Amino acid sequence: MRRFLAPPAFLAGVLLVLSAAPAADPAPATAAAKGKRVEIPYRLTDTKHVMVRVKINGKGPFNLILDTGAPAVFVTKAVAKKAGVPVTEKGLSEFDKFEIEGGLVVPGAKGRVEDLFQLDGMNGMGLAGVELHGVVGYNVLAKYRIEYDFTADRLGFEEIPGFEPPGFVRINGGKGSGQLEMMGPLMKTLAALMGMKPNFDVAPRGFVGVEFDDKDGVVVTKVLAGSPAEKGGVKTGDKLVEVRNVEIETSRSLARALAKAGVGQRLRVTVKRGGEDVELTIDLGRGL
Numbered sequence: 001m002r003r004f005l006a007p008p009a010f011l012a013g014v015l016l017v018l019s020a021a022p023a024a025d026p027a028p029a030t031a032a033a034k035g036k037r038v039e040i041p042y043r044l045t046d047t048k049h050v051m052v053r054v055k056i057n058g059k060g061p062f063n064l065i066l067d068t069g070a071p072a073v074f075v076t077k078a079v080a081k082k083a084g085v086p087v088t089e090k091g092l093s094e095f096d097k098f099e100i101e102g103g104l105v106v107p108g109a110k111g112r113v114e115d116l117f118q119l120d121g122m123n124g125m126g127l128a129g130v131e132l133h134g135v136v137g138y139n140v141l142a143k144y145r146i147e148y149d150f151t152a153d154r155l156g157f158e159e160i161p162g163f164e165p166p167g168f169v170r171i172n173g174g175k176g177s178g179q180l181e182m183m184g185p186l187m188k189t190l191a192a193l194m195g196m197k198p199n200f201d202v203a204p205r206g207f208v209g210v211e212f213d214d215k216d217g218v219v220v221t222k223v224l225a226g227s228p229a230e231k232g233g234v235k236t237g238d239k240l241v242e243v244r245n246v247e248i249e250t251s252r253s254l255a256r257a258l259a260k261a262g263v264g265q266r267l268r269v270t271v272k273r274g275g276e277d278v279e280l281t282i283d284l285g286r287g288l
Contacts, residue, residue, distance in 0.1 A: 035144075035159025040102040042066075042155050046129035047122065050148075050155070052136065053101040056083040061101060062133035066146075070137030073098070073111030079133045080113040087113045098140070104157055106140050139165050153255055206261045206284025210234060214251040220271075232282035238271035 043051045045065070053061035056075065059082050064075075072092055075085065085093050098109035111134075119132045142165035147156035209227020210220050218240040223230050240248040244267060246257035261267060267282045 035161045037156060037158040038102055038104040039154040040100055040104060040157050041153060043130075044150070045132075047127050049128065049132075051128075051130065051132070052155075054136070055097070055099045055101075056085065057096045059083040063130055064134045064136045065132060066141060067135040068138055068141055070135045072137045072139040073109065073134065074114055074116055074137060075111055075134035076115050076119070077113055085111070085113060092139075100136075100157075102154070102157075106143070109140055111137075111139075151252055151255070153258075206258070206263050206265055206267075207286055208258075208267075208282060208284065212240070212251070212254075214254075218248050218251060218254050228282050228285045232267075232269070233278075233280050234269070234271065234282070235273065238273050238278075240269070241272050241277060242270040243267060 040052055045051050049065040049067075051063055051065050054064045055061050056079065060079075062075070062079050062083075064073075073095075075083075077087070079085075080087055080093070083095075085095060087093065092110035093113055095109045095111060098106045098111075100106070116135070119134070122128050123131055143160055143163060145156075145158040145160060147158075149155070207228060209224040209229040211222040211224075212218050213221050220229075220234060220236055220238045220240070223234050223236055240254065242248060243254065243257040244261065246253060248254050248257065261284055263284055263286045265284045267284060269280045269282055271278050271280060
């Protein structure tokens with residue numbers, strides 16, 4: 001499987017930038033340090049932004065896109081109210097807990113409570129195909145080595161031990177942002193005049209609960225306890241043969257078979273076990 005590194009799409013117009021700190025070369029020991037690696041499920045929106053699901057202070061999940069062009073985590077005022085995040089006029093608010101689906105808990109995460117006009121406009125016109133609740137910005141993303149693989153359905157997040165991203169300051173004290181912030185309401189008004197209505201009635205991708213290796217076919221290496229896969233009878237060592245009438249030969253064919261499989265959907269799965277084909281039924285569950 002080909003893997004490559006690439007930056008996520010930028011959201012134009014965010015009026016915050018990183019402080020002008022010198023780019024000092026990291027010490028060799030820090031550069032070589034290895035941290036915990038977590039596999040994060042993601043979804044590409046209709047606008048091709050990388051979206052992950054996040055729980056904040058135990059509430060959610062909320063849909064946030066990854067954006068290195070944003071200096072920090074941003075969440076909407078509605079999300080902040082639901083999650084009990086304090087709103088500050090200046091600076092960042094602290095989260096009691098910031099958890100990205102897949103098991104990544106970001107220690108000491110902070111964010112800005114603000115209705116970004118970019119997301120306001122995108123949601124008003126339904127451009128992303130899903131309602132967006134904020135962005136995961138540089139202050140969190142910079143703490144990890146992130147591996148993007150758009151042929152798979154997960155991103156690799158590896159902690160960088162001992163690295164703390166620099167802070168940020170406003171350009172010209174934030175003056176001149178008012179005109180840009182009018183773009184969100186303007187886009188929503190135009191959408192209403194054009195008869196465009198957002199449609200966020202999408203089914204979340206179903207949760208199976210297995211880990212697999214695809215070096216020689218797709219072979220199950222781990223079945224999560226209590227998962228739909230375990231309840232459906234999947235066992236470690238099973239080789240996937242067919243899912244939803246799609247022949248499974250690689251992880252790509254498996255991703256294609258499960259692309260539109262939503263929560264609550266029943267899957268017909270054929271596995272090779274002990275030289276024999278075994279028919280199984282799996283009722284997909286919900287993730288985070």
